[in-house]
Amino acid sequence: MTQSTGKRLLQYALSAKKTFIAALLLLSIGVAAELAGPFIAKNMIDNHMLAIEKPYFETTSSEDAAEYNNTFYKRADRFEPGETKGQEIRLLQAGRSFYFINGAVAQPDGERTFQDGQLHISRGGNETVYPAVKLGANELFAFYKPELPGIYQLVWLYLLFLAISIVAEFGKTYWLQSSSNQVIRKLRTDVYAHIQRLPVHFFDNLPAGKVVSRVTNDTEAIKDLFIAVLSNFSTGIINIIGVYVALFLLDVRLGLISLFLIPILVLWIVLYRKVATKYNTIIRSRLSEINAIINESIQGMSIIRIFRRQKQRSAEFEHLNDDYLKYQNKMLNLNAFTSHNLVNCLRTISFVMVLWYFGFGSLDGSTFVSIGVLYAFVDVLGRMFQPITGMVNQLANLDSSMVSAGRVFTLMDEPGEPVTDGTMPRYKGEVNFKNVSFAYKKDFVLRDISFEARPGETVALVGHTGSGKSSIINLLFRFYDPQRGSITIDGKEVTDMPKQWLRSHMGIVLQDPYLFTGTIVSNVSLGDERITRERAERALREVGADKLLAHLPLGFDEPVIEKGSTLSAGQRQLISFARALSFDPAILILDEATASIDTETESVIQEALEVLKKGRTTFIIAHRLSTIRSADQILVLHRGEIVERGSHDELMALGGRYFRMYQLQLGAGSGEVKNIPTAESGASSAGILQPSMKQV
Template sequence: MSLEKEKTSSGEIVDTKVLRRLYTFVKPYQLQFYFLIFLTVALAALAPTRPYFIQVAIDDYVTIGDTNGLYQIILVLVGLMLLQALVQWAHTFYSGWIGQVIIRDIRTMLYRHLLRLKLKFFDNTPIGRLVTRNVSDIETLADVFSQGLAAMIGDLLQLVTILGVMFYIDWKLTLVSLCTLPLMVISTYIFKEKIKVTFNDVRNAVSNLNSFLQEHITGMNIVQIFNREKREYEKFQEINKEHRAAHIRSVLYYSIYFPVAEIIQAIGIGLVVWYGAVGVLGMELQIGVLISFIMYLQLFFRPIRMIADRFNTLQMGVVSSSRIFKLLNSTEHISDEGAYTTEVMKGHIKLEKVWFAYVDDEYVLKDINLEVMPGQTLALVGATGAGKSSIINLLSRFYEINDGKITIDGIDIRDYRLDNLRRHVGVVLQDVFLFSNTIYYNITLGNPDISKEQVMQAAEMVGARKFIERLPGGLDYNVMERGGTLSVGQRQLISFVRAMVYDPEIIILDEATSSVDTETEELIQESIEKMMAGRTSIVIAHRLSTIKKASKIIVLNKGEIVETGTHEELLDLGGHYTLLHQMQLKTMAI
């Protein structure tokens, strides 16, 4: 089991195209978004008010002993602080709210998009990576709105407002205060560049970790059967070490940057105290101005320290957005432009000069021509990889043909509306997948139009009713993940019921009884014949004994039809079918 590691680049600057596309998701909530911008501006305007009123309180009231005036200014100051707290609460709430509703919309859109993708896409894409896209990457977008974009705008406005007030009060002291600003800017830029790389490494490590875990937990039986526990554990440790190392690098940069920023700020405050104290002693500066400037400086440097972190939050949100939009831009979806629908199908299937390849020009089906008349049973036989399953995958449009034409009742299957086509074609696969839910849900897949009575009627037809009734709760019995509490045969019977409950006109059985023991197969074989009566049926047979009564048998070899006929006709030919038949007889004899 190999796992290709994902490599992405965060880019040199924030991609404005991605931000513009993100904004399209904001449009339905423009009122709340503009209110958030208003709150951001209000916070920036309120930021310098506290130091200013403290300065006024000291210079205009404390120094002259005006108690009444001091009480009034304190009341004003308390009121402004309460107002600032209220605005801050509203800003935090609405930024978080907007972030959550947007990621809800994007996650819904992404999952709907995944539902429409071709199976070929899932063949080539690790499931863990798709989980990362739909969960972790989208979750990162919430931070773009709650801690990234709006917060950065607020920080920048706060810087401009505070700087303007400082210059208005005392431009000389302001210039002294800003002596350490170049050092802060340089250290912030270096931190931003370093943390940007580590954040991207962390995201890649998370994606690789998710992919590895999903693949190996799903295939745990293979790992244990072949005694690969130690080796897979070592591989997991390697990936986990990369994840840990990426996180530690980010922690290291934070542990260096913030102490450095504190030292730079302390130096700036020290210069202000020194210069201001000289001014106060020389009666050139009021003590309230000096105290307010110390507070202004603390307020001024805080957004600068945070802006690097905000930028990288925005940067990672843009990186995650790029990945998500790349997935949304995927054109590997199943075209559903067909508008033809029908209430009843006759079941006349025809393949004309069909060519198909899963990868480029490596054709697994070559110039296939076959016809199944309504009510007939067609059996497909051949060695593994001959192309049997590919034919039925094409009939249900799980994959698209490269060339040729497939029609049902004379209509090209691409002209059918996809849901209508699959409504009339019942498929029973060899590998049965059951969800962690009740038997009733696994049969109906949540379709409210199918009653329990209909389910039990279908179960009666395929011989599954008795075993379902014996289970605790019957149809309400929870089969757990992948149907782990049921036997292979029971899972297969449920798949029969799942196909038959829709009463399809065309039935496809992909080696549906190969996982069932001989005794169970004998019990359901008669029911299968009843189920196929009056329906067009295509059967991929593992056991040739099950297809003796087929109207027509097609033998495939390396993607080509090599023999066609009934069971007796093919035995008389003495070709591929005869060889397969003799091999099975020898196996049974052993």
Template sequence: MSLDKENVKSGDIIDTQVLKKLYQFVKPYQGRFIFLIVLTVGLAALAPTKPLFIQKAIDEHVATGDVDGLVRIIYLLVGLLVLQAVIQFAHTYLSGWIGQVIIRDIRVKLYRHLLKMKLKFFDNTPIGRLVTRNISDIETLANVFSEGLAAIIGDLLQLVTILAVMFWVDWKLTLVSLSTLPLLIISTYIFKEKVKVAFNDVRNAVSNLNSFLQEHITGMNIVQVFNREKSEFKKFDAINQDHKKANIKSVMYYSIYYPVAEIIQAIGIGLVVWYGATGVFGLDLKVGVLISFIMYLQLFFRPIRMLADRFNTLQMGVVSSSRIFKLLESTEHIANEGHYQPAKIQGKIDLDQVWFAYNDEEWVLKDINFHVRHGETVALVGATGAGKSSIINLISRFYEINRGSIRVDGKDIKEYELGTLRKHIGVVLQDVFLFSDTIYFNITLGNPDISREQVMEAAELVGAAKFIERLPGGLDYNVKERGATLSVGQRQLISFVRAMVYNPEILILDEATSSVDTETEEMIQNAIEKMMTGRTSIVIAHRLSTIQKAHNIIVLHKGEIKEMGTHDKLLQEGGYYAQLHQMQLKSMVS
């Protein structure tokens, strides 16, 4: 099994294009976002006030024995701390709230966008990668608002205000305090670059893990049938090792950087104490100023240490945003520009000179021409890869044709509103997909207009009512993921009920009985005939015995129509269909 790994690199921190696109999601909450900036400015303005009050308390009240003045300062300081705590709470809550509502909006828009994508897109894109986009990447984007953008603005404003107050109080002591700043800036820059690379590796590893797990858990029966557990485990272990190494590398950089930053800060405080002490002893510097400067340094160095982490958070958010917007801007969706929405259709189908390729000019269908009248049954026959399933996918507009035209009731299917077109077409596939939910949900797919009585009437028609009634809870029985608690035949019967309950005018059966045993096939064959009555039907079947009554049998070979006619006519011609019929008779006899 192939492993499609994803590798991405961080971009610029300030990507104006990405920020503009993000702003479109911020716009509905612009008032709250502006208020968040106001709170950020308020916190930055309050940051240097505590050391100022403490300096004033020591130099003007403690040193002079002014108890009343000291009590007033203490009250003011407590009030300041309470105000700061309230603003900090509002800031933290609001930044988190904005982040969550924005990622909710983006996730809804992204999922709605995915619902409109062509099946070709899902054929070419690992599902695990799409899960990463919808979950991990969007969660990373939330951090841009809660820990990135607003936090960076707050840290920078705090640095400016603290630095301004420090120069105002004592510019000489400020210069001494900042003597170790170049060391901290250099170490912070090195840390930021190293952690950025580690974060990239972590994001890539997470995406690859999601893709690998989704693919291999879904295909676990293939892994076990062919005894590939050990080899596939080795692949998983290798990806998991990459994930571990990337995380450990980032942990190592943090464990080095923070002690180094603490040492640099301690050296700075030591220089302030040394220089300040000489000033205090020489009566050139007050004790309160020295103590406040120690506090200023602690306040000043903290945002610098945090900035490296915040810039990486912002940078990874920009990368995640770029990947999300790239997906949102993908044009691989089916254009739904039609406006024709008939309540009922007759079900006439015309394919004229239809050419189709999944990849450029690797033709799967070549110059397909046939016509189906209202109420007729047309059977498509041919070897695997002949193009049978491609034809029914094109009629339902799961894929777009390259050339030619497909018409329903004389109108090009592109003129139909897409939902309306598909509402009139009932499809029963060989590979039945059931959601982890009740039988009732899997039949109605959450459509509130379909009653339980209608479901049971359809179930009675196709012979599924008896086995549904025997299940615990009946229609409320939970079939588990992909219908794991039901047999293949039971899942197929549910798919018949699902098609019938929508009462479509066009019925498509794609190998609908090939997965069931002979007894079950006989039970539902009469139901199929009832379903086809009065409906235009297109049937794909390997068992030729099920299509002998078809009005027209179309024999496909390598994407081209080789023969066309009734069962008796094709047998008389002695061509490909006759040979295939003879082979099936021999296999049944043997």
């Protein structure tokens, strides 16, 4: 059973688990260092800045003490055990000023006012009055002076944690992106490798542009998942965990109140993905179709212009592009209505609940907390919404990445051909088809095909289009396997041989040979280490390619662009011949190899063919019957059946379908249909037809 997309992505992530773990570890350190800031601020506020309102006592020592009116006063919590305490005094703030009270204060909390040398403290309808003296700036600073070493220490501690968070942020970003790139590299390599294993018939129904889109666009979207989405979500989750730990450390009740954010966030992610997945599936599909139509248009640009189909192709492209735009706008609307609005709503609700908690609870004194705790709580709670914003803003990328990952894994789930290492000894090339029937879908295109090709023989396959010639070659290469019958090479069933081993001793020359970007020599060797430069150049000379390529400035090192479009058909064909010759196949297939060659070049091609066929079992698919006169065996196919077989002379003497095809081609070439004598009239058909061959 196919694993879920999430599990498979996790497996790929584990391929770079060391750097991922290092990144997450640094992320945790960075979050802890960043969240230390509010605690340091709380400590600075409660224990230093506002701590001068704590009780003070007279002391004889000046250490950690403030001097006022030639008397030293020390905070109560700074006395050593056993140290003598003198008269208690208090410093209380009213408005913007601080006042000195020479005595204890029973209840300092409440509304404070100063009038006529007295400080009034009102709370719950009760008022207490204390004689007080207003402190000047220097006098007030004298009480703050003992706090400065502790404040400086906290400031340095804050800067240290800030430096740690900066370093951790850099390391987290670098390692997270580095590991993400490693994962995407492995994923792209696996996708491309799997494409190489897919059976040939898979590409019959899937346009090249769509395959390219899976390997490039979809994997790039997955890269966003590992870099942007994973970064924001891992940062967000660790931040949220750290924030809740900090909230509970500050005040358990406030932490419990703030827990309502979690189910809202989870519910939102689930609901968002339900809608977004539908849109993103269509968006990725349209992007693949756009790539496919662009690829098809570039490949067929000459046909489009010859038949003046620019407007129609533009209209098709515009329709796809408009549909793509429509669903992109739907995604934009979904994100615009939700992401920032959701976070703002959550932020507002959370702060309203905190204010409600303090507002109503403070009336009876049940929820009193220090100013430092309140500041730290608001600071920490505010910090939680930054990662939440990051997570919500990445929901679009998350869903797009998951859809793209699903498309990539769907491609990778297509059954591929097993890859078998090693090779087999070069076989002799004896091919035997026995009662072979084959259908691509339902209708059989080959019916009870039987023939034998002995090593070194040349077998020609002729027949009208759709008669089954190419299907026989497809079966021989094992691009497909027959539904009935057997195919053997040197007496061994081809289905018992690994496909790579079987094809390693086969070569093919197509009517329109495919050349890769590189040079002429690299197109002969195809990068195979076994094909040395000397061997490739020798193959080019043996097939006569040096005659047609001699005028090129760089000779055999002449650059070849995609598909060899700067070379003539004859030049491309000779390079293809040299490629087949350099690999020294036991079985050679020539698929209309001279169909698109001019008459002058054909003589060079024919000489190359004779060099190429020497010592190999050769199959020739040909419409130009004049090129197969010397074939050892000619198979005439009609509607998937072999209707005639024999040598050229035997088939001409038979006077059947091959005779009529040959006569028709000869007449078309010479301008008239001639009555060709056969062996039955006592004349040698070969001798009579030879002069006419020059006219064809």
